[in-house]
Amino acid sequence: MFxxxxxxxxxxxxxxALLFTGCAGTDDGATSVxxxxxxxxxxxxxxxxxxxxxxxxxxxxxxxxxxxxPITYTALYGQFVIANPETGGYDCGLCESFTTADxxxxxxxxxREGLTFxxxxxxxAEAIKYNWDRMKDPALGxxxxxxxxxxxxxxxxxxxxxxxxxxxxxxxLLGLMPIYSLQWIAxxxxxxxxxxxxxxxxIGAGPFVLESWTQGGTVxxxxxxxxxxxxxxxxxxxxxxxxxxxxxxxxxxxxxxDIVMNSDPALFAESESAGYVNSVYTxxxxxxxxxxxxxxPFDDVRxxxxxxxxxxxxxxxxxVNKGTGGTPKxxxxxxxxxxxxIPLQTQDSEKAQELFDELAAxxxxxxxxxxxxxxxxAATFDALQAQLAEYDNVTVTADQRDSSEQGVVTTTGDxxxxxxxxAFVDPASRLWGALSGDADRTNYSxxxxxxxxEALDAAVAAEDQDAQHEQWTLVQERLVEVVPYLLFQExxxxxxxxxxxxGIHMYGYTTPAAADIWIQP
Amino acid sequence: MWADLLRRAGYALLVILxxxxxxxxxxxxxPGSVAEVIxxxxxxxxxxxxxxxxxGYDRPFVVQYxxxxxxxxxxxxxxxPITHIPVMESIAxxxxxxxxxxxxxxxxxxxxxxxxxxxxxxxPNSALxxxxxxxxxAFLSIPAFVxxxxxxxxxxxxxxxxxxxxxVPIEDGLGPNLRSAILPAIAVALTEIAAFxxxxxxxxxxxxxxxxxxxxxxxGMTGGYVMFRHAFRPSSFSLLTISGLSLARLIGGTIIVxxxxxxxxxxQFISTSIVQRxxxxxxxVVAFIAVxxxxxxxxxxxGYGAIDPRVRxxxxxxxxxxxxxxxxxxxxxxxx
Numbered sequence: 011m012f013x014x015x016x017x018x019x020x021x022x023x024x025x026x027a028l029l030f031t032g033c034a035g036t037d038d039g040a041t042s043v044x045x046x047x048x049x050x051x052x053x054x055x056x057x058x059x060x061x062x063x064x065x066x067x068x069x070x071x072x073x074x075x076x077x078x079x080p081i082t083y084t085a086l087y088g089q090f091v092i093a094n095p096e097t098g099g100y101d102c103g104l105c106e107s108f109t110t111a112d113x114x115x116x117x118x119x120x121x122r123e124g125l126t127f128x129x130x131x132x133x134x135a136e137a138i139k140y141n142w143d144r145m146k147d148p149a150l151g152x153x154x155x156x157x158x159x160x161x162x163x164x165x166x167x168x169x170x171x172x173x174x175x176x177x178x179x180x181x182x183l184l185g186l187m188p189i190y191s192l193q194w195i196a197x198x199x200x201x202x203x204x205x206x207x208x209x210x211x212x213i214g215a216g217p218f219v220l221e222s223w224t225q226g227g228t229v230x231x232x233x234x235x236x237x238x239x240x241x242x243x244x245x246x247x248x249x250x251x252x253x254x255x256x257x258x259x260x261x262x263x264x265x266x267x268d269i270v271m272n273s274d275p276a277l278f279a280e281s282e283s284a285g286y287v288n289s290v291y292t293x294x295x296x297x298x299x300x301x302x303x304x305x306x307p308f309d310d311v312r313x314x315x316x317x318x319x320x321x322x323x324x325x326x327x328x329x330v331n332k333g334t335g336g337t338p339k340x341x342x343x344x345x346x347x348x349x350x351x352i353p354l355q356t357q358d359s360e361k362a363q364e365l366f367d368e369l370a371a372x373x374x375x376x377x378x379x380x381x382x383x384x385x386x387x388a389a390t391f392d393a394l395q396a397q398l399a400e401y402d403n404v405t406v407t408a409d410q411r412d413s414s415e416q417g418v419v420t421t422t423g424d425x426x427x428x429x430x431x432x433a434f435v436d437p438a439s440r441l442w443g444a445l446s447g448d449a450d451r452t453n454y455s456x457x458x459x460x461x462x463x464e465a466l467d468a469a470v471a472a473e474d475q476d477a478q479h480e481q482w483t484l485v486q487e488r489l490v491e492v493v494p495y496l497l498f499q500e501x502x503x504x505x506x507x508x509x510x511x512x513g514i515h516m517y518g519y520t521t522p523a524a525a526d527i528w529i530q531p
Numbered sequence: 532m533w534a535d536l537l538r539r540a541g542y543a544l545l546v547i548l549x550x551x552x553x554x555x556x557x558x559x560x561x562p563g564s565v566a567e568v569i570x571x572x573x574x575x576x577x578x579x580x581x582x583x584x585x586x587g588y589d590r591p592f593v594v595q596y597x598x599x600x601x602x603x604x605x606x607x608x609x610x611x612p613i614t615h616i617p618v619m620e621s622i623a624x625x626x627x628x629x630x631x632x633x634x635x636x637x638x639x640x641x642x643x644x645x646x647x648x649x650x651x652x653x654x655p656n657s658a659l660x661x662x663x664x665x666x667x668x669a670f671l672s673i674p675a676f677v678x679x680x681x682x683x684x685x686x687x688x689x690x691x692x693x694x695x696x697x698x699v700p701i702e703d704g705l706g707p708n709l710r711s712a713i714l715p716a717i718a719v720a721l722t723e724i725a726a727f728x729x730x731x732x733x734x735x736x737x738x739x740x741x742x743x744x745x746x747x748x749x750x751g752m753t754g755g756y757v758m759f760r761h762a763f764r765p766s767s768f769s770l771l772t773i774s775g776l777s778l779a780r781l782i783g784g785t786i787i788v789x790x791x792x793x794x795x796x797x798x799q800f801i802s803t804s805i806v807q808r809x810x811x812x813x814x815x816v817v818a819f820i821a822v823x824x825x826x827x828x829x830x831x832x833x834g835y836g837a838i839d840p841r842v843r844x845x846x847x848x849x850x851x852x853x854x855x856x857x858x859x860x861x862x863x864x865x866x867x
Contacts, residue, residue: 153571205615226795260695264687414563417574
């Protein structure tokens, strides 16, 4: 049976709680949303998992995305902080507390009493400092270096307390933790052995330890009986990375896997018809066209608005995703406390043509390149070009790029229009980072609108949910006017499993967590 | 003979040098860099330049190549900047998978194609021969990236008798190992079956028309005896040649099948490394495959001597044999 369960229990998503409370320690370390199973958990068994990428190693600086290998990494490292869908805030997993008293200018991270890594060395403030300082080292090339660099320096207050002094006040830091590899804390002693040695014997403080790893093959993990949290239910986990979604589903159908990770809406539709259990989290925002607002022709808001009026975004999504998946209508999902029925786009072909003509008459015709990356880039371009062919005074060409160039294209702004993600759980972290003119490192559309900036700052600073709601509503209204993005596809994080697998809690990034999952014999 | 071997070794060395230079040139010309892959969304031009410098990719092409070559000659193919694992270690871990896949595919191809070729040659131009030709022609037109998904759909998804992906090492049991290897091996073997069948059929038909075969038949020998005792051996030169070349090619040519079936072999390693712009890994694997290719080629040449002692006499004779011509003691061509 298809049980597409969105985050029904979300009560509040962030900001005020982040400002003054941060997160408090919990022992159970579990949240409950989009659970594909029920009943009394049973211990034992080996879970066979197919994740979306193969590991190139286990060193936290090598981790690129926390949505692609959530089970492997939560197994090895546990969860440092855990997003709580019921409060909208964050609970501590392996930390005792993670708080700020000054609006994010400094953060105090307190580690658990007596917590050790699986090699017996202490998981303390020094270990936190070692890991996060290391992540900033340009020689190691961590994909999370940008986020780590928001920490100016780390002060050791006492053996268990590390104080983070931020470069600029960062009230949304906690929201960034589950997204980036800051959350994976490894044993400094093991890391000192070098990356080659570490990858053969990675040491964390998670509910599982590595038994073996065949490059390009299977990662075998066995339960860590000394885990600081509640012991994991499973005896062992076998993980393989399979990039091809169809092959992941084939393996599930042929009985080779118990659970496969997935973000492709077409595959969820296939698995539904095949009778498997879908556990899906739909992010706020989504994926869509990102304008370079600092470069002609889209430095003129009318050019962006013209495209917003011109394009049938559902048709583009249908072309890209074979008629499956949804197109975001509003910035927040309906179950978000900040949801407002403010349409992200209103199609009006007459207005679109008027704007195209107006710009052409001023000598600024809308001629631009769409940056095509491998994958669905070509299908997206084809759909875009076909729709714009219906209009005069607008021309789109393809700018074919290699997938490795995605980072450079966005950081240098060497594009007119590209596909990018504006997906988020907690608006105070990711949404602010993507849209605020002050967030220059992560604001890849380069939108810098005073009214939008003011509303974003006010929303993050607001202390109660009503005030936050008011400010996020202003953000949504302004977003429709300045159009830095046109979202055509919902962004999903999910798992497809047999009905024997339970404890699959999907909420935002880095889920499901390995320790929560159990198998019904 | 020694002079011939030295000459061949010289050619082999030249091939390896050209291949590795070509790979480095292609990887250098390709858009993107390993630094951009590693840095991801933090890939600012300055950070990329800094990392490329740290990895030594800002040095002149010739300096990079010579440094790599000198290290490679000492058995050091470098360490991947992505995985931080020595390339030689990665090759050693993955080679058994690719080798087993290639050998298994070759065995399947030979096991299927030889009986089919013998049947075709025994009844040339008959309905049976034409039927077999039609089937093998169909095999020839089915690339592995089509055969693979079809096999997966039939045997894994529909019948659920074989795995859709993954690899079980032989240490975990021969049965499970073969179960994981059989579908990818068949996917690879299909096109080889067609090629082997056509070559052996043509050679057998030619040999069966020779005078010595007619003489054997005139002595009252059975068709089967004549086929296997008299015709098969002199007809197998071309088959041996293309089998050897196929094995060498398959060691580096199972990329699509390994990627599709998620097999931890050299093909998957090289395809992943190309995507990640990991020039160290690509260079190392390609050099290794090139060495393997030329070595197997040389072994094939030496193998002629084992089958036909006349070939051992002169290199010229071997070349003539490779061209599909064998000669009797008087120098007359006896088969083509």
